[in-house]
Amino acid sequence: MPFGNTHNNFKLNYKVEEEFPDLSKHNNHMAKVLTKEIYGKLRDKQTPSGYTLDDVIQTGVDNPGHPFIMTVGCVAGDEESYEVFKDLLDPVISDRHGGYKPTDKHKTDLNHENLKGGDDLDPNYVLSSRVRTGRSIKGFTLPPHNSRGERRIIERLSIEALNSLDGEFKGKYYPLKTMTDAEQEQLIADHFLFDKPVSPLLTCAGMARDWPDGRGIWHNENKTFLVWVNEEDHLRVISMQKGGNMREVFRRFCVGLQKIEEIFKKHDRGFMWNEHLGYILTCPSNLGTGLRGGVHVKLSKLSTHPKFEEILTRLRLQKRGTGGVDTASVGGVFDISNADRLGSSEVEQVQLVVDGVKLMVEMEKKLEKGESIDSMIPAQK
Amino acid sequence: MEKISDKMVKLTLKRLSAEDEYPDLSQHNNYMAKVLTQDMYKKLRERATPSGFTIDGVIQTGVDNPGHPFIMTVGCVAGDEETYEVFKDLLDPVIEDRHGGYKPTDKHKTDLNSGNLKGGDDLDPNYVLSSRVRTGRSIRGFSLPPHCSRGERRAVEKLSIEALASLSGDLKGKYYALKNMTDAEQQQLIDDHFLFDKPVSPLLLASGMARDWPDARGIWHNDNKTFLVWVNEEDHLRVISMQKGGNMKEVFTRFCTGLTKIESLFKERSHEFMWNEHLGYVLTCPSNLGTGLRAGVHVKLPNLSKNTKFEEVLKKLRLQKRGTGGVDTAAVGGVFDISNADRLGFSEVELVQMVVDGVKLLVDMEKRLEKGQSIDDLMPAQK
Numbered sequence: 047m048p049f050g051n052t053h054n055n056f057k058l059n060y061k062v063e064e065e066f067p068d069l070s071k072h073n074n075h076m077a078k079v080l081t082k083e084i085y086g087k088l089r090d091k092q093t094p095s096g097y098t099l100d101d102v103i104q105t106g107v108d109n110p111g112h113p114f115i116m117t118v119g120c121v122a123g124d125e126e127s128y129e130v131f132k133d134l135l136d137p138v139i140s141d142r143h144g145g146y147k148p149t150d151k152h153k154t155d156l157n158h159e160n161l162k163g164g165d166d167l168d169p170n171y172v173l174s175s176r177v178r179t180g181r182s183i184k185g186f187t188l189p190p191h192n193s194r195g196e197r198r199i200i201e202r203l204s205i206e207a208l209n210s211l212d213g214e215f216k217g218k219y220y221p222l223k224t225m226t227d228a229e230q231e232q233l234i235a236d237h238f239l240f241d242k243p244v245s246p247l248l249t250c251a252g253m254a255r256d257w258p259d260g261r262g263i264w265h266n267e268n269k270t271f272l273v274w275v276n277e278e279d280h281l282r283v284i285s286m287q288k289g290g291n292m293r294e295v296f297r298r299f300c301v302g303l304q305k306i307e308e309i310f311k312k313h314d315r316g317f318m319w320n321e322h323l324g325y326i327l328t329c330p331s332n333l334g335t336g337l338r339g340g341v342h343v344k345l346s347k348l349s350t351h352p353k354f355e356e357i358l359t360r361l362r363l364q365k366r367g368t369g370g371v372d373t374a375s376v377g378g379v380f381d382i383s384n385a386d387r388l389g390s391s392e393v394e395q396v397q398l399v400v401d402g403v404k405l406m407v408e409m410e411k412k413l414e415k416g417e418s419i420d421s422m423i424p425a426q427k
Numbered sequence: 428m429e430k431i432s433d434k435m436v437k438l439t440l441k442r443l444s445a446e447d448e449y450p451d452l453s454q455h456n457n458y459m460a461k462v463l464t465q466d467m468y469k470k471l472r473e474r475a476t477p478s479g480f481t482i483d484g485v486i487q488t489g490v491d492n493p494g495h496p497f498i499m500t501v502g503c504v505a506g507d508e509e510t511y512e513v514f515k516d517l518l519d520p521v522i523e524d525r526h527g528g529y530k531p532t533d534k535h536k537t538d539l540n541s542g543n544l545k546g547g548d549d550l551d552p553n554y555v556l557s558s559r560v561r562t563g564r565s566i567r568g569f570s571l572p573p574h575c576s577r578g579e580r581r582a583v584e585k586l587s588i589e590a591l592a593s594l595s596g597d598l599k600g601k602y603y604a605l606k607n608m609t610d611a612e613q614q615q616l617i618d619d620h621f622l623f624d625k626p627v628s629p630l631l632l633a634s635g636m637a638r639d640w641p642d643a644r645g646i647w648h649n650d651n652k653t654f655l656v657w658v659n660e661e662d663h664l665r666v667i668s669m670q671k672g673g674n675m676k677e678v679f680t681r682f683c684t685g686l687t688k689i690e691s692l693f694k695e696r697s698h699e700f701m702w703n704e705h706l707g708y709v710l711t712c713p714s715n716l717g718t719g720l721r722a723g724v725h726v727k728l729p730n731l732s733k734n735t736k737f738e739e740v741l742k743k744l745r746l747q748k749r750g751t752g753g754v755d756t757a758a759v760g761g762v763f764d765i766s767n768a769d770r771l772g773f774s775e776v777e778l779v780q781m782v783v784d785g786v787k788l789l790v791d792m793e794k795r796l797e798k799g800q801s802i803d804d805l806m807p808a809q810k
Contacts, residue, residue: 054479055431055434055479056431056478056479056570056576057578059578060576060578060579060582061578064577064578064581065576066577067577067642068606068642095438095441096438100576104638104639107639108637108638108639108640193443193448193483194447194448194449194450195442195444195447195448196442196443198447199447223451249632250638254491255487255490255491255633256450256490256491257491259450259451259490
């Protein structure tokens, strides 16, 4: 990004102690890991595109901690960040992804047929189902660091690829820059429109620069498959629909995603991926599958039960408010999704959501009838 | 050993061509957008300052903030003293446009002798609620807030604390670091209207000035609570003299005395302020060059502000209105912040004189309108 941290060598005029951030009030993964020693070792390094350690950690320095979730506190500026700054990022990844080791291998499974069930979550409770992931286009730097030129090429390549889709995936691209008021209203009504980020977690990392240049939304005519271009990642791919048929959502997700990847490959563009980290994305929390499969579900009784958090932990699920990653729940409706991203496959993660949500809805029904759920508490998955 | 500026230029040029990288300024309305052509952008991306500040750093805030409903924003900032030289192709025209035709060859005069101010001690306190003079100062040898590292910022803080600790008499005071302020101290500073918060204005955030908050930021004020210094907010130092009521002369006298004393304390420690005879005092925002001085009052003008000639009167008096919450806020309850519009090309005394004379006239006009009388005969000539 243009300001502050890319004059790396100038800062070497100051000692490590003078430049080391004050993390005494901080509570994020980066702050737990970054010592003066690691800072001293990495501070004169840069990726080939010029991304530095201070760039990686700026969002974590500026955002000491979050009331609802343990934030990561660091981002990648390009694919090479994960290698050049591994002394910081490997421990962060291990901490965030349940002990994932630098030598571990990640498996990718986008074969939707491998999912068992998932087509019968009770729509009286499960209001909507959604699966999203991100993809980064190899050879370009990532949103915290990329230039206007790079962002525009990513947009152009994405539009070309998406315009080749047909059948249930046939759709249209809406650039944020030239959207009409009518289009904007419609996209808001459909809950598709993404806005300029307001979360300081994102803005401090430089992801909102030059907004809305190079940003846009593509969706299919059926409004069940959606791609965000140049928001927090190069691409965010989303499959969603009302009700509880997660199976259908996941099918469409896998089929669409693979079609998109094929088209990119035909033009000699791959997605950033390796056998250790899986799909490479901006935030270390999204490595691996980058997949968040979730539902908006009514759990007004269960959510006030003393064992709610424990149940979620055992099911390897995570709760959020319905407004996004750093919001609170409203009216007993929760966003429940898989907590894991790395070290398990797409199918495995969606299976956890499907099975876990089914169980929680049954618990909710029991509690509604005033019955106990003690016998239903699951074992740790 | 490769120079830092050369390294930064190389990284810049590693990106795509100037044409591919040139920002879309079609929806924009700020001084930077009016001036920056694609050719100029192409030329300037081949340069960087010795500390590594680039053209993209200069313009980012203007790209991210297309325009403002209340004021014409500048849309560019300096990352260090050399920015104004290395990127003069952009900044000279911006300066000229923003500062009433100020030419690259013009010289700026500094006059901090408060004895030269005529009057200013009798603005009617029934209308003039408070008076305030502020300026900024940058310490030579350090990068500016959009670009500085934590180490630099902390060095600026340390030097400032040492210098301010030597002030005595009416100026004797204490430093409160934002980082370890107690709740009680914080509440007191809020009640005194002294506390500055982490910037929320996108104009400042987009240029990187809020990085690492609140590290090395703090507030110093004298025991009498009439003289205040902000450390590492939008500039290295913001120096403020203020009090309730309309005695601008006293406010300005304290301002000049305090500022001059602070400057000599820095010089004793072998540090000087960034200053040159063309741009005067060098600050982060090109709009604050010259004197960096904003002298103003909070004044009740509910009738005058609704008069159709209000804007014209302000313009003729070389004054500017703001809401009482700061540069990008709206007025509330008929109370306006009225201050000098100019910064560069006029001395400190000249600017405060314009405020004193102008506000006196505005209050006279307000009183006329209250009585339902005309103000036509009071209309000033263009200053």
